[in-house]
Amino acid sequence: MFPFFVVQQQSAALVHRFGKFTRIAEPGLNFKMPFVERVAGRVNLRVRQLDVDVETKTEDNVFVKVIVSVQFYVLKDKIYDAFYKLDDPARQIKSFVFDVVRARVPTIKLDDVFEKKDEIATVVKEELAQVMNDFGYGIVKALVTDIDPDAKVKAAMNDINAAQRLRVAAAEKGEADKILQVKAAEAEAESKALSGKGIADQRRAIVEGLKESVDEFQKSVEDASAAEVMNLVLMTQYFDTLKEIGNSSNTNTILLPHSPGHLTDLAGQIRDSMIAGDQASAMTNAGRNSSKLSAVPEPLPQSTKASTSPQIS
Numbered sequence: 524m525f526p527f528f529v530v531q532q533q534s535a536a537l538v539h540r541f542g543k544f545t546r547i548a549e550p551g552l553n554f555k556m557p558f559v560e561r562v563a564g565r566v567n568l569r570v571r572q573l574d575v576d577v578e579t580k581t582e583d584n585v586f587v588k589v590i591v592s593v594q595f596y597v598l599k600d601k602i603y604d605a606f607y608k609l610d611d612p613a614r615q616i617k618s619f620v621f622d623v624v625r626a627r628v629p630t631i632k633l634d635d636v637f638e639k640k641d642e643i644a645t646v647v648k649e650e651l652a653q654v655m656n657d658f659g660y661g662i663v664k665a666l667v668t669d670i671d672p673d674a675k676v677k678a679a680m681n682d683i684n685a686a687q688r689l690r691v692a693a694a695e696k697g698e699a700d701k702i703l704q705v706k707a708a709e710a711e712a713e714s715k716a717l718s719g720k721g722i723a724d725q726r727r728a729i730v731e732g733l734k735e736s737v738d739e740f741q742k743s744v745e746d747a748s749a750a751e752v753m754n755l756v757l758m759t760q761y762f763d764t765l766k767e768i769g770n771s772s773n774t775n776t777i778l779l780p781h782s783p784g785h786l787t788d789l790a791g792q793i794r795d796s797m798i799a800g801d802q803a804s805a806m807t808n809a810g811r812n813s814s815k816l817s818a819v820p821e822p823l824p825q826s827t828k829a830s831t832s833p834q835i836s
Contacts, residue, residue, distance in 0.1 A: 526557050530565070535602050539563040547602055566606050570596045570663055575617050577624040581633045588671040589628060589636075591620050591647055594663040595655065605659030612660060616651065620665075623650045633672065640667040 529552055530536045536548035540560045548562070555561065575591045593616055597605040609615055627643055628636060636643075648665035655662060672680075 526554055528553055528555060528562055533568045535566045535568060535599075537563045537566070537602070537606055544603065544607075564606060566597055566602050568597050568599065568602075570594055573613050573616055574668070575620040577621055579625045579628045581628060581636055582630060583632050585633045585672055585676055587628070587633065587636065587673075588669075589624055589643070589667060590669040590671070591624060591644070592666045592668050593620060593647070593651065594665075595651075595660050596663065598656075598659050598661050601659030603659070604657070608658045609660075612655075612658065615658070616655065616660075619651050619654055620647055623647045633676070636670055640670060643667050 528536070528548070530548050530550045532550045534550065536553065538545045538548055538553075538555055538560050539562075540556070544563070545560060571594070573593045573595065575593065577589045577591060578586065579589065580586045595612075595616065605612070623646055624643065627646055631639055631643075644665045644667045647667075648662055651665065652662045
């Protein structure tokens with residue numbers, strides 16, 4: 524047997540003399556007495572990780588699988604305890620993790636388990652650090668790396684989340700539609716207001732124009748009254764309208780009141796307007812002969828009236 528042996532870095536060797544522990548060999552080249560001493564075992568001083576799968580239930584009776592990762596190492600001043608006190612340290616750590624998780628998770632509801640996983644990991648680390656220190660092991664960190672409920676439970680949770688998001692989306696869509704309707708109503712109201720203003724301005728301009736026409740006509744024909752001039756203007760507009768309807772529309776038929784009373788009124792209005800027009804034409808001709816100036820246009824010939832008269836039905 525060789526008297527020399529090598530111990531790797533971040534490890535230690537335990538030397539026995541006649542079956543009794545003698546010393547701990549440090550990393551590097553070491554000497555042992557042939558036939559008297561031997562290396563009983565080696566201890567890894569690196570940080571190791573152990574993953575523990577724990578199945579337990581929550582406060583609302585939902586079974587979940589919790590995966591806890593424990594990072595541990597052998598204390599340099601307790602290498603003897605780590606080698607001789609525990610036969611299987613990984614199995615011992617698993618037992619304590621099972622005990623802590625199954626005591627803690629059943630007091631928490633499923634939704635809170637995801638939020639309190641750091642709290643669970645802290646409790647696991649504190650419990651393990653107290654116990655494993657006596658066996659020569661230190662705990663670096665305990666991490667809850669996964670919480671896996673049953674597949675049906677996860678599907679139900681996803682459905683609940685989807686329903687909540689759809690409800691929020693529907694509310695936002697309704698609010699957007701409301702805003703669109705309000706804006707459309709405001710735009711319509713503003714459009715109608717501007718349209719009304721435009722119509723009012725148009726009517727004001729028409730009135731001003733009629734007023735100027737009446738004033739000019741009265742200046743030219745001194746004996747014509749305002750009523751007679753207005754009747755003549757309205758009659759002229761009436762025939763112009765009929766002519767425009769006959770020329771531009773697809774039909775030359777218009778509807779007029781058919782009761783005898785309305786027909787009498789219409790006939791009276793047409794007769795009065797024609798009489799006023801004839802009087803104004805006669806006065807204009809007389810004025811033309813005296814002053815050689817034309818005041819008003821000649822009345823429409825009968826043929827033109829007949830051609831522009833629409834069919835009354």
